[in-house]
Amino acid sequence: MKHEKNKTYLQYLAQQLSSISFSFTKNIIVAYEPIWSIGSDMIPTIDDIYEVVTMIREIQNRYIPHNIENSVKIVYGGSVSANNINQILTAGIDGVLIGKASLKLESFTTIIKQFKV
Secondary structure (H helix, E strand, C coil): CHHHHHCCHHHHHHHHHHCCCCCCCCCCEEEECCHHHCCCCCCCCHHHHHHHHHHHHHHHHHHCCCCCHHHCEEEEECCCCCCCHHHHHHHCCCEEECCHHHHCHHHHHHHHCCCCC
């Protein structure tokens, strides 16, 4: 929550991502979930998710060789549910991590149907 309130989480996340060696890696999946949303029903605003996704993509462009940058996928986890999946998908992500909602078949099925295979 400390990072969330004053947006220092962007600097914190940039520091974490820039320390990873991407030069030998393909098919990277970056999963983002705000620490304060873990195990809660709280989600950041779509604008906040989009802001983080945009920053991750900027870091990716800076540190990942151009021949593998398109293989990096960003997924969001954080109280993903059948009620908010459509809104979350507008934040520029490539997928979601489904927690509690995966335990209920109807909810899980609704979420899965939002993705085209």
